[in-house]
Amino acid sequence: MKNKFFRQKELNSSEQLESIKYAHCKILEYQFIRTELRCIIELQPVEYSRIYKLELKYDLNTYSPRKVKIWVIEPELKLPKNLANIHIWPASGDLCLFYGNEWTPCKAIGKTIIPWATKWLLFYEAWEVTGKWLGGGIHPSSKSKPNKRDKEKSLGNPKRLLCN
Numbered sequence: 328m329k330n331k332f333f334r335q336k337e338l339n340s341s342e343q344l345e346s347i348k349y350a351h352c353k354i355l356e357y358q359f360i361r362t363e364l365r366c367i368i369e370l371q372p373v374e375y376s377r378i379y380k381l382e383l384k385y386d387l388n389t390y391s392p393r394k395v396k397i398w399v400i401e402p403e404l405k406l407p408k409n410l411a412n413i414h415i416w417p418a419s420g421d422l423c424l425f426y427g428n429e430w431t432p433c434k435a436i437g438k439t440i441i442p443w444a445t446k447w448l449l450f451y452e453a454w455e456v457t458g459k460w461l462g463g464g465i466h467p468s469s470k471s472k473p474n475k476r477d478k479e480k481s482l483g484n485p486k487r488l489l490c491n
Contacts, residue, residue, distance in 0.1 A: 337432035346437030391397035396421040
């Protein structure tokens with residue numbers, strides 16, 4: 328039984344790095360800067376996909392729910408003018424992977440963000456071919472409050488994960 332008064336412990340940068348090591352990705356480099364972890368990783372969504380290089384930043388001192396951000400740095404993504412079509416944060420260019428409180432620092436990046444980024448890359452490859460974003464989700468620029476059905480479309484919804 329979950330105790331609503333008990334606050335789960337946030338995972339520190341070292342614990343998050345350990346979780347990333349066990350995810351299905353290759354860590355090319357990493358560094359700790361105060362309370363921040365920065366990683367460069369390689370992901371290949373499926374065997375015949377291209378290999379992507381991503382930068383991940385985890386900062387415990389950020390007061391935002393977006394303590395973790397991830398960007399594709401290679402190959403350069405072909406982006407439409409309307410970034411809402413493929414779910415990228417317009418201001419920072421990082422991938423839009425989850426809605427609001429679907430992710431917290433109590434959850435391991437290697438079991439959440441990495442599989443969600445892998446799934447995002449699969450949807451990106453499908454979008455390149457079809458021109459349609461099949462990943463669903465809610466874009467942050469949306470003014471209206473999401474309903475339950477919208478939340479179920481989010482990549483962060485565990486029911487939609489491809490990887491465990």
